[in-house]
Amino acid sequence: MARVLVAVTGGVAAIKAPHLLRLLRAQGHEVRVLATPRALEFITPLSLAVAAGGEVATEEAWFRPDGRALHIELARWAEVVLVAPATADAMAKAALGLADDLLSATLLAGAKRVAWAPAMNEAMWLAPKTQEHARTLEAMGHALFGPAYGPLAAVGEGEGWGRMLEPEELLERLQALLTPKDLKGLKLLVSAGPTREYLDPVRFLSNPSSGRMGYAVAEAARDRGAEVVLVSGPTTLPAPWGVEVVRVESALEMREAILGRYSWAQAVVMAAAVADYRPAEVSREKEPKVAAEKVLRLLPNPDILKELGENKGPRVLVGFAMETGEGLARAKEKLLRKNLDLIVLNWVNREGVGFGSLENEVVLLLRDGRVLELPRMKKRQVADRILDLVKEFWKG
Template identity: 40%
Template sequence: MLTNKKIVLGVSGGIAAYKAAALTSKLVQAGANVRVVMTENAKKFVAPTTFQALSRQPVYSDTFIEQDPTQIQHIDVADWADLFLIAPATANTLGKLANGIADDMLSTTLLATEAPVYIAPAMNVHMYSHPSVMKNLKQLDAWGFKFIEPGEGYLACGYVGKGRLEDPETIVRLLEEEQNRSSLLKGKKVLITAGPTQEKIDPVRYFTNPSTGKMGFALARQASLMGAEVTLVAGPVTLDTPPRVKRIDVTTAEEMYEAVTTEFSHHDIVIKSAAVADYRPKNKYEHKMKKSTGDYAVEMERTKDILMTLGERKTKQYLIGFAAETNDVEYYGEQKLRKKNLDAIVMNNVSAEGTGFAHDTNSSIYLTKEGKRLVLPLMSKDQLAQRILTEAAETVSGEAT
């Protein structure tokens, strides 16, 4: 899967830089074209000539030394890449990338690239667990960067623990698996809904729910990484748009209904993970309601059932719904699957620990209309998104053949 892939290998200044030499060799043997970008500190561990000999390509380390005067070096390298791998990634390099600092060839090129970026951290175990490093890793994860987790073992500093750069053979294998995954949805159009809706009663008050949109945004991010053309219809959330994703912002259930039904016919896979209000105030006041004595009742009316409408209208679309329940999860989920003519449903017990609204993790049961049932234990929402999309991609691909 790496044959003729153009890979930029970023090498930062840690003792694990010596492994990057072997990694370069393994990538070339796998058929990749490799260009190496080194930090100044990395050059203190391994000479650039080593990487030049192994890659048979120029090695880049100084932003201001232009090897070709007809091009701007860091932009040319950034645009050339099919994928970008940082190995080893030191705490310093992670901090620069997470905070937009571009003060050398590697960090400048990283900010300029639109290629998928894979990060293989390597550092002392205590450095790896430091709150600042954890914060930077979390930020990069939210932006869609991919991680090759460090292994546990004897470290150069004498400690034994997590922080050892993964072996070159393992990194190459993981990249090959990722390349295979990145083509699963190539040529497919995926429509995803995310977040809550807000239903106003007056200019300063509205009904809503605790949905943060994290699950839907994870689905959009992973679908894009799998090669899909992604449209994300998002309620009012505070999340950044994943790279290469078309985003449509809405506020109310009616606005989401209009956006989704307009887009629906153009897509192959539709995943409705948004928590849409089932009811809205029947009367909306033009001015702020004033406080008065006694109780106050708000008359509510039903909103349009978006998922039911999609189930009735679908032709070729593979339609996946979500069911957020607090009891009898499978019973209500299966009822929803049948009633709304879905192809699959993701059932969450939102009262379970680490699951549901606002969490970075989720546990689910995935059920198809054919009866395939997968129990998905607690995992990150991005990992869950990968599992859901892989199941959908394989099913759609099987139907196409």
């Protein structure tokens, strides 16, 4: 966790600052908050202080009676400064090296890392000078989080570029900024979610996979510097930022998408719950309901993971084994039969770790004979443990 200084500047999105501060503290970050005079026209110091759990740094408190200078103190304390919302004015001052207010002086006084969450009208964001300042800040090593496309604050402006990212996404971006890039250079292909095998235009065979495990792997790898392509079956999860997402539905579509990118990949994590069978006959029209018994004839789907293992080469290949019993012997057999480096064994019938859950409890079986039992933990934590082993095989 890090020491985070949240700098709030004068824009309507300042009203989201308390929520952002609470999220940061809930994740374990140590937080302080700075507010410009214009920011305090949108949000009260009390709201910010309660959310931050401490006093608000303002212009009035810039120079202390005992001779201390607040901008020097804040610059030395903060491991990262997150300016949210960031106005065009604040970005311009930083790009030009001005120091005529508490925020610009803090940034010039040696802030270690700086991230900006722009929030302004689209015309202001796209103005040549703003774009020039944004490029200057990036060249200085600052990070830009957004802006996003969406409803703009001014009446009658509709939608456009310039909306501040939501606090939850800012938290994700900050985590990525702070994460060591130990997988930089790795090209990772991940599959996630279920597949659907249609009987007719409205009915299909599938499973309850939410895709959370595969998405967690993709997001963790992105944060650690890998280049990631995520092949996703149907899920309700939002597309992870910074990741190329390929949407598919059926097992055959997933196979085509995976094989089409296999030559690019240096490592593959097959977390998708791919259907084993598909209907032999698919109706173009919705089949009417009948009272009589109906028999379905099913065809086996291609074994994508086995096919990848047969053409593995130097790649790192990770599979998953979902079992209802102990399953250790079956997982070991699958590891060898499909020529994997690692297989992740989990259980569908254990309460709190099955399909759709936020946590998982797995056993990692490695080709060198190691068996690593992980306690119940968040799927993002499981993802990082898997990636630690991917890194080991990739570097080895």
